[in-house]
Amino acid sequence: MTAPAALVQLTPPRRSIELQIDGEAVSAPEGTTIFDACRQRGNVLPTLCYLETLHPVNACRVCVVEVENSRVLVPSCSRKVEAGMVVHTDTPRVRHSRKMVLEFLASSVDLSTTPHVSEWLADYACHPERFGPPAPPAAAGVRDAAHAGHHAAPDPEYAATVHQPTKLDNELYVRDYRKCILCYKCVEACGTDYQNTFAIAVAGRGFDARISTEFSIPLPGSACVYCGNCIAVCPTGALMFSSEHDRRAAGTWDESRQAVVDTICPYCGVGCTLSLHVQDNEIVKVTSPFDVSITRGNLCIKGRFGWQYVQERPGAGSGRGQRNGVPRGAGDQGDGESGRVGKGGGNGRDATSPADSPLGKRAPG
Amino acid sequence: MDLRFSLAHATDAERSAVDACLGPPTSRWDGGERVGTEESRTASSGHAARARRDLLLPALQAAQRRVGWISEGALTYICERLDVPPAEAYGVATFYSLLSMTPRPRRVLHVCDDIVCQCRGATAMIAELERAAGPPLGHGPHADHVVLDPDAPQWIRSPCLGLCDQAPAALLQVAGETPTDKLFGATTAAELQAVLRGDDRIPERAHPTVPQAGAPTLRLLSRMGVVDPMSLDGYRSTGGYLGLRRAFEIGPTGVIREVLDAKLLGRGGAAFPTGKKWDAVARQPTRPHYLICNADESEPGTFKDRALMEGDPFALVEAMTIAAYATGCAHGYIYIRGEYPLAIERIEHAIGQARLRGLLGEHVMGQEFQFDLEVRRGGGAYICGEETALFNSIEGFRGEPRNKPPFPVDFGLFAKPTVVNNVETLVNVPWIARDGGAAFAAIGTAQSAGTKLFCLCGCIERPGVYEVPFGATLRDLITMAGGVRGGRPLRTVLVGGAAGLFVRPDELDIPLTFEGTRAAQATLGSGVIMAVDDTIDIRALLVRIAAFFRDESCGQCVPCRVGTVRQEEALHRITLRRMRGSVADELALLGEIGLGMKDASICGLGQTAYSAIESAINRLHLFEDAVAP
Numbered sequence: 001m002t003a004p005a006a007l008v009q010l011t012p013p014r015r016s017i018e019l020q021i022d023g024e025a026v027s028a029p030e031g032t033t034i035f036d037a038c039r040q041r042g043n044v045l046p047t048l049c050y051l052e053t054l055h056p057v058n059a060c061r062v063c064v065v066e067v068e069n070s071r072v073l074v075p076s077c078s079r080k081v082e083a084g085m086v087v088h089t090d091t092p093r094v095r096h097s098r099k100m101v102l103e104f105l106a107s108s109v110d111l112s113t114t115p116h117v118s119e120w121l122a123d124y125a126c127h128p129e130r131f132g133p134p135a136p137p138a139a140a141g142v143r144d145a146a147h148a149g150h151h152a153a154p155d156p157e158y159a160a161t162v163h164q165p166t167k168l169d170n171e172l173y174v175r176d177y178r179k180c181i182l183c184y185k186c187v188e189a190c191g192t193d194y195q196n197t198f199a200i201a202v203a204g205r206g207f208d209a210r211i212s213t214e215f216s217i218p219l220p221g222s223a224c225v226y227c228g229n230c231i232a233v234c235p236t237g238a239l240m241f242s243s244e245h246d247r248r249a250a251g252t253w254d255e256s257r258q259a260v261v262d263t264i265c266p267y268c269g270v271g272c273t274l275s276l277h278v279q280d281n282e283i284v285k286v287t288s289p290f291d292v293s294i295t296r297g298n299l300c301i302k303g304r305f306g307w308q309y310v311q312e313r314p315g316a317g318s319g320r321g322q323r324n325g326v327p328r329g330a331g332d333q334g335d336g337e338s339g340r341v342g343k344g345g346g347n348g349r350d351a352t353s354p355a356d357s358p359l360g361k362r363a364p365g
Numbered sequence: 366m367d368l369r370f371s372l373a374h375a376t377d378a379e380r381s382a383v384d385a386c387l388g389p390p391t392s393r394w395d396g397g398e399r400v401g402t403e404e405s406r407t408a409s410s411g412h413a414a415r416a417r418r419d420l421l422l423p424a425l426q427a428a429q430r431r432v433g434w435i436s437e438g439a440l441t442y443i444c445e446r447l448d449v450p451p452a453e454a455y456g457v458a459t460f461y462s463l464l465s466m467t468p469r470p471r472r473v474l475h476v477c478d479d480i481v482c483q484c485r486g487a488t489a490m491i492a493e494l495e496r497a498a499g500p501p502l503g504h505g506p507h508a509d510h511v512v513l514d515p516d517a518p519q520w521i522r523s524p525c526l527g528l529c530d531q532a533p534a535a536l537l538q539v540a541g542e543t544p545t546d547k548l549f550g551a552t553t554a555a556e557l558q559a560v561l562r563g564d565d566r567i568p569e570r571a572h573p574t575v576p577q578a579g580a581p582t583l584r585l586l587s588r589m590g591v592v593d594p595m596s597l598d599g600y601r602s603t604g605g606y607l608g609l610r611r612a613f614e615i616g617p618t619g620v621i622r623e624v625l626d627a628k629l630l631g632r633g634g635a636a637f638p639t640g641k642k643w644d645a646v647a648r649q650p651t652r653p654h655y656l657i658c659n660a661d662e663s664e665p666g667t668f669k670d671r672a673l674m675e676g677d678p679f680a681l682v683e684a685m686t687i688a689a690y691a692t693g694c695a696h697g698y699i700y701i702r703g704e705y706p707l708a709i710e711r712i713e714h715a716i717g718q719a720r721l722r723g724l725l726g727e728h729v730m731g732q733e734f735q736f737d738l739e740v741r742r743g744g745g746a747y748i749c750g751e752e753t754a755l756f757n758s759i760e761g762f763r764g765e766p767r768n769k770p771p772f773p774v775d776f777g778l779f780a781k782p783t784v785v786n787n788v789e790t791l792v793n794v795p796w797i798a799r800d801g802g803a804a805f806a807a808i809g810t811a812q813s814a815g816t817k818l819f820c821l822c823g824c825i826e827r828p829g830v831y832e833v834p835f836g837a838t839l840r841d842l843i844t845m846a847g848g849v850r851g852g853r854p855l856r857t858v859l860v861g862g863a864a865g866l867f868v869r870p871d872e873l874d875i876p877l878t879f880e881g882t883r884a885a886q887a888t889l890g891s892g893v894i895m896a897v898d899d900t901i902d903i904r905a906l907l908v909r910i911a912a913f914f915r916d917e918s919c920g921q922c923v924p925c926r927v928g929t930v931r932q933e934e935a936l937h938r939i940t941l942r943r944m945r946g947s948v949a950d951e952l953a954l955l956g957e958i959g960l961g962m963k964d965a966s967i968c969g970l971g972q973t974a975y976s977a978i979e980s981a982i983n984r985l986h987l988f989e990d991a992v993a994p
């Protein structure tokens with residue numbers, strides 16, 4: 001990911017702050033976070049909940065560092081540098097906390113599609129299995145119904161997990177909350193940081209906290225506009241394109257065979273950059289670079305999902321009953337799907353009925 | 366905002382309860398009927414509706430208290446009224462244990478099974494209740510119990526209700542047009558069954574237990590049990606409002622100087638110098654400033670703030686008026702935990718009386734000083750006692766702590782400079798304003814000035830709130846309270862509550878001062894002194910403490926959200942003798958979990974969630990017999 005230095009500087013120049021990081025004198029502009037000051041020295045601290053395009057929530061606590069004279073460790077992603085600060089990024093105390101946090105997550109959440117995490121687990125000598133074998137998945141809806149307060153006594157055989165069936169309630173993306181680490185990024189992207197749609201929020205409390213719509217209703221009944229900006233910021237693959245989810249389930253997802261091609265979205269005049277992820281000459285998902293100042297990684301439903309028309313070919317699946325060439329239902333473990341997309345408005349139509357699109361008849365490039 | 370609402374409708378009862386809280390809707394844009402034709406083309410009241418976001422929790426509580434739970438229709442109506450996204454309101458509502466998003470009967474009895482009540486026989490009492498009245502209302506992820514009959518009363522297990530001087534305790538909530546909340550103390554299974562059945566003859570326990578009532582040496586408790594808490598005249602005839610009068614004479618900076626001279630330290634647990642905090646806010650150019658009294662006393666074993674609010678409510682109102690005058694606040698909040706119905710009633714009454722007599726309002730005591738107070742009721746969340754979580758709770762967001770810095774004196778409630786003080790801290794203020802800081806600091810020790818309230822509870826002969834000058838030892842306090850119940854041998858004392866520590870019977874000479882407890886690697890915490898005798902299963906207490914933190918973690922940061930679960934699991938395995946490896950392995954694992962929570966959690970909850978358990982392991986050597994082969 002490129003640093004936001006590529007963005008146009010609109011603020012006045014800032015004072016320089018002198019501090020010490022890992023024994024070396026460092027100067028950083030006022031307002032820089034410890035995380036950025038470290039990164040500028042080439043020391044990229046591990047983090048899961050931080051993304052430069054969102055407000056830091058400092059919830060994952062993977063990026064903690066030791067600051068002298070601070071009683072507890074501080075989150076480097078949100079703490080700003082201060083003059084005279086003495087920071088240590090790799091002390092035994094820091095390493096212990098990172099190890100525990102990574103073990104806590106790896107023992108309760110499915111991190112199989114989280115980038116970098118296997119290296120970190122090895123780096124910090126994590127043994128998440130020492131808390132016990134992971135508890136079997138909860139039945140659908142059980143975690144969604146958890147009430148704040150008293151809970152059942154733990155089962156001494158297992159380590160509690162957030163495992164549960166994948167939520168498959170629309171054709172465009174899946175919500176697999178067994179992979180959710182509650183980094184709050186999707187809520188921020190859906191809320192005031194970008195989309196202002198507020199379809200999802202954190203509900204419940206403690207270990208029963210979860211990302212949820214109101215009354216955990218399925219997405220088609222919610223305020224979701226399928227912009228997919230939550231998928232773009234999800235660090236663990238809990239939110240995933242159906243096209244990716246289905247291919248992974250079918251065993252045909254192969255990033256080594258994928259090319260990423262940048263282009264400009266053809267739909268409107270904003271001109272968002274699209275990064276098309278192409279495998280076997282088929283678009284399998286669409287992202288947008290975070291460092292392009294037009295939308296900073298955000299798209300709308302059309303740019304994110306409205307690309308089937310590019311690959312409509314005679315003889316290929318019609319799109320009905322199939323998702324991007326993969327038979328519907330492959331890998332589904334939930335309660336089936338509603339088959340409904342969007343709220344029946346024009347936006348939804350673009351995504352599901354490519355033939356209706358003004359560009360729908362164009363031959364693939 | 367372009368919000369999407371459910372088509373579910375609120376019932377008339379729900380609608381009227383919400384309207385009673387928010388006022389009637391003025392237009393279609395805040396949930397009312399369309400007025401005229403212009404309204405279909407203009408939207409003008411969105412900002413006004415959103416500016417009342419802080420009324421979200423009161424509105425949710427109104428619906429809950431009217432029908433016993435929050436239906437989809439009620440939530441939708443509240444969201445329409447306040448222009449709040451339904452997903453966010455759902456997130457807020459599901460944060461609080463006293464609110465239910467699934468149907469509940471109108472009559473619900475919350476029965477405390479926490480540590481102090483366990484010391485007073487709650488475990489057997491609850492078992493008996495369960496045999497007679499059936500299992501508690503489905504709770505937690507493993508019981509999706511849905512109640513359809515609103516008239517079939519149910520009971521629920523509850524964390525500490527703050528009625529530890531009269532344990533075992535229970536709280537009855539009856540939803541309806543005039544909702545009632547009643548606390549029952551020193552109760553029995555038979556009595557609770559009668560309460561459940563709807564027997565209204567069971568007496569609500571009357572007053573806080575103040576064994577020292579009437580003693581001439583008391584400062585904070587001087588009016589307790591002596592002066593009618595409902596009478597402003599009674600308050601004024603016993604020195605009330607002399608502190609505020611003198612405050613007006615010496616001016617705001619004079620008040621702050623007196624508080625600095627008094628060396629008053631915060632009594633909520635953190636022991637921060639109150640004068641410094643006030644000075645920092647008073648100097649802030651940003652306006653408005655806010656004053657908050659943190660009365661969300663939820664630390665298991667703590668009941669001193671409830672006692673003060675129930676027994677001497679005007680003292681808190683006067684104290685807040687003085688604090689507001691010193692720090693330049695025009696508006697104050699008292700955030701009282703929802704489980705304290707009598708305290709809420711008395712404080713609201715005191716505020717009403719003070720308004721009538723010109724002691725609150727536009728010209729307090731005829732001076733050019735405006736100040737008013739508002740009571741906010743907690744929703745059943747220990748974490749909201751953390752000051753920044755409390756801000757979020759008042760503002761209508763989930764009660765999740767904020768990262769510090771920035772600190773409340775710079776960036777607090779509604780992002781404005783804010784003073785937050787505990788009830789006990791504030792109640793010292795009228796005395797300081799009246800008699801001066803130097804006189805205040807004349808008693809106590811050099812570093813801990815004045816007197817301190819202690820909550821004596823557990824296996825003790827005369828439980829209650831005790832006031833002593835700083836410097837008294839643990840032994841002094843236990844002796845004052847009549848020693849261990851029935852003269853039994855003392856096994857341990859929990860000092861400071863669930864976030865405090867267990868100390869051994871040979872450590873009773875620890876002076877109960879901020880510096881004395883620090884030197885003994887303990888903490889005063891919220892002033893809990895819970896005696897435990899040889900009849901009590903200390904391991905069961907530890908398991909309950911671990912369960913408490915697991916229940917009360919807000920879930921925001923990983924170390925606390927998962928660490929409290931892993932801690933409870935490990936303790937549970939040890940007590941069931943189903944260890945992974947040896948006991949020593951499990952204790953080592955607990956130590957690692959505890960250190961991770963202490964170092965990396967956002968707030969004090971996670972940072973102290975291991976402290977009592979650690980002290981039981983390292984000070985009491987509780988598991989030593991189990992470690993030996």
